[in-house]
Amino acid sequence: MGALRELREILTGIAERSNVIKSHCTNEESTKLYLILPVIGALGYDYTDPLVVQPELPADFRTGSVDRVDFAIMQDGAPVIAIECKSVGSDLPSCRGQLRSYFSALQTVRLGILTDGIMFEFFVDCDQPNVMDAEPFVTLDLEAATRSPIPVDVLEALNMLSSTNFQPEDVADLADLRLVSRRLRSLLVQEMREPSDDLCRLMLQRLGMKNLRRSSIQTRYSSLVRDAFEQAVVIPVMDRLRTQTAQANPLAPAQEGTADGIVTTDRELAVYRYVRQRLAFLSKDEQQFSAIERLQYQDYLGKFAVYYEQIRKGRLFDFIEGSNGYDKFIFPLPGGEIITNNMKDIDEPLHAIFSQRIRELGASKPVLTRNQMSA
Structure with missing residues (x-):
């Protein structure tokens, strides 16, 4: 060494x-x-x-x-x-x-x-x-x-x-x-994002489901396989990362209640968890995956901010919870405002601004990489 x-x-x-x-x-x-x-x-x-x-x-x-x-x-x-x-x-x-x-x-x-x-x-x-x-x-x-x-x-x-x-x-x-090893990781990431017919067929056959039509796999089961990947692989890893960070720094991210009467709602916390999980799914390399651990949030009266490293320079978006089921996400330009009831609508601007912030502020020393997940 x-x-x-x-x-x-x-x-x-x-x-x-x-x-x-x-x-x-x-x-x-x-x-x-x-x-x-x-x-x-x-x-x-x-x-x-x-x-x-x-x-x-x-x-x-x-x-x-x-x-x-x-x-x-x-x-x-x-x-x-x-x-x-x-x-x-x-x-x-x-x-x-x-x-x-x-x-x-x-x-x-x-x-x-x-x-x-x-x-x-x-x-x-x-x-x-x-x-x-x-x-x-x-x-x-x-x-x-x-x-x-x-x-x-x-x-x-x-x-x-x-x-x-x-x-x-x-x-x-x-x-x-x-x-x-790199090609296998790329293949697995691609299969997690858009499972191929062959992979779907193999997994479904392991469940005893045989003689499936291709159209049935594409319209009915492909999304189930993709969601299963996310639930079985991505979410447990991010939970492990979150636990590890909490043990290392009990005060990060921001506390859920403050002396100013600001209370972080369950919906705001759900958005923060989704962002971490979704970026793990969208990350294209080890640097981006490791950088997820540097995400934090700050709650204000009327809005909820998610950022990377620095609250101002690292801002990813502001979140405003809607009362009718539609929430507002405000990204820096060119992302702009997105009003939606489907969180996946923010995937493209979220990954773009996250990648930009890493380039601008640098990637911190990795806490856990994909190679370490299985250790």
């Missing part, structure tokens, strides 16, 4: 410096020099030695081509890691094809890195030998590292990529496990 702690401290220091100077890195060359080389050095590669880190290595099937990879990390005289560099703020996903071509051209390369100096994407060839995978198996975000600790699983992966530990076969095994 000492090595991981030291690596985290080094990378966090680089992250803090990089986020200060990145606005002065106005082209690819300055990005390489001031933002990317320090990270290469942090992984133990001596970028002052051309026998270790070779710049502008030819990388093309064609003889005499001028196509070159920005940096190649060498091992026994052959390139094993290809690093493609882009200017700060570049759209990295749109640049992956270029790195993929270098990956294939350099037959000895086993790891590809695509970076703009702030975001570092790491690729291997799990799906097809010598063909770079379409998605990175690990990503290092230096901007996020200035707001919250670099996750342990990311540090463990980076430690395996360091000069003292780099073994291509071990890295490929790790990448395969991480990619499959």
Whole structure:
């Protein structure tokens, strides 16, 4: 654990410096020099030695081509890691094809890195030998590292990529496990949101219901399966999170009654619980899921506010309880006012403003992640 702690401290220091100077890195060359080389050095590669880190290595099937990879990390005289560099703020996903071509051209390369100096994407060839995978198996975000600790699983992966530990076969095994795990999580989240006919049929067959028509599954049972997922998985997890938070901080969120005569109603508490549960269902990644734990509420005379981290800057919406069964939700623009008797009508603006607040205020250190749920 000492090595991981030291690596985290080094990378966090680089992250803090990089986020200060990145606005002065106005082209690819300055990005390489001031933002990317320090990270290469942090992984133990001596970028002052051309026998270790070779710049502008030819990388093309064609003889005499001028196509070159920005940096190649060498091992026994052959390139094993290809690093493609882009200017700060570049759209990295749109640049992956270029790195993929270098990956294939350099037959000895086993790891590809695509970076703009702030975001570092790491690729291997799990799906097809010598063909770079379409998605990175690990990503290092230096901007996020200035707001919250670099996750342990990311540090463990980076430690395996360091000069003292780099073994291509071990890295490929790790990448395969991480990619499959990520794809399984994405699949399960998608099935929870919109259960497929195949999953519905399988679950219903386990209940003894056979020979079901597809139309019957779609119109009658699909919503039941989706609700069952939410009741069996999402709600218990959020209850566990809420209990854990209450034990850690008995005063958060706001107390239900105050000296000003403001009493938090059952309906307002139900809205708060729904928001937490629904965001757990709508969250697209671990960062969003963990950030749910930072939601709080504040009750006022005539309205009830739900916010993330900060009551003003982190406001998600104001809730005004209706007397006729229709409640009003007031979101910051462009969300606006929504008057409804169906809570699911707020899903889209709720998730949008929640995602925006995380970007603006940062994600706090996770309390519990999906991977920890089953621990």
